[in-house]
Amino acid sequence: MSPRVVLVGPMGAGKTTVAGLLGAAWGVPVRDTDADIEAGTGREISDIFVESGEDHFRELEAAAVSAAIAEHDGVLALGGGAVLRPETRELLTDQTVVFLRVGLSDAVKRVGLGVGRPLLLGNVRSRIKALLDERTPVYESVATHVVETDDRTPDEVAAEIRELLP
Ligand SMILES: Nc1ncnc2c1ncn2[C@@H]1O[C@H](COP(=O)(O)OP(=O)(O)OP(=O)(O)O)[C@@H](O)[C@H]1O
Numbered sequence: 001m002s003p004r005v006v007l008v009g010p011m012g013a014g015k016t017t018v019a020g021l022l023g024a025a026w027g028v029p030v031r032d033t034d035a036d037i038e039a040g041t042g043r044e045i046s047d048i049f050v051e052s053g054e055d056h057f058r059e060l061e062a063a064a065v066s067a068a069i070a071e072h073d074g075v076l077a078l079g080g081g082a083v084l085r086p087e088t089r090e091l092l093t094d095q096t097v098v099f100l101r102v103g104l105s106d107a108v109k110r111v112g113l114g115v116g117r118p119l120l121l122g123n124v125r126s127r128i129k130a131l132l133d134e135r136t137p138v139y140e141s142v143a144t145h146v147v148e149t150d151d152r153t154p155d156e157v158a159a160e161i162r163e164l165l166p
């Protein structure tokens, strides 16, 4: 069993939103590793970061991605930083992976004040810029497809993915 598609990209790329649209259009289940972690621990992601630290969150996330890839055959949205772990990148090598690309200005608009996104505490714009600079090559390295999301609605993004993956 393997996901039909795995969505990666930074915060605000629309992974969760577009996963829901694709799942509805294809009639397949949707899974999101951030939601899996919250359900499995009974804690919010921002609380896990603050109380147990990012390294602990990344351990939980690597396990959540591994379980989802093994068990899920629908649409899978990953957390924005899941690709940072080498073992997770390794698991993605034989998957269909779509990188939802977003530029700085659209990402800033979409995440607003960054509430619930612990890595954006402080100056949202400069935090997102640093994350985009650091991670874009990593997203590109795991992606089999890249879809632009700037100036496009989630429905337009989902439609392009459906054309790419009939
Ligand atoms: N193409 C788009 N155009 C405009 N707004 C969008 C688009 N895609 C998503 N959004 C909005 O941006 C916000 C963030 O989207 P979403 O939560 O799906 O991102 P994400 O990639 O899952 O982020 P995270 O990594 O934090 O989980 C939501 O309010 C969503 O409605």
Ligand SMILES: O=C(O)C1=C[C@@H](O)[C@@H](O)[C@H](O)C1
Binding pocket: 010, 011, 034, 045, 078, 079, 080, 081, 082, 116, 117, 118, 119
């Ligand atoms: O980009 C990131 O590192 C994150 C993205 C979110 O999906 C959450 O997984 C968490 O807020 C961290």
Ligand SMILES: [Mg+2]
Binding pocket: 015, 016, 017, 032, 034, 077, 078, 079
């Ligand atoms: Mg999400």
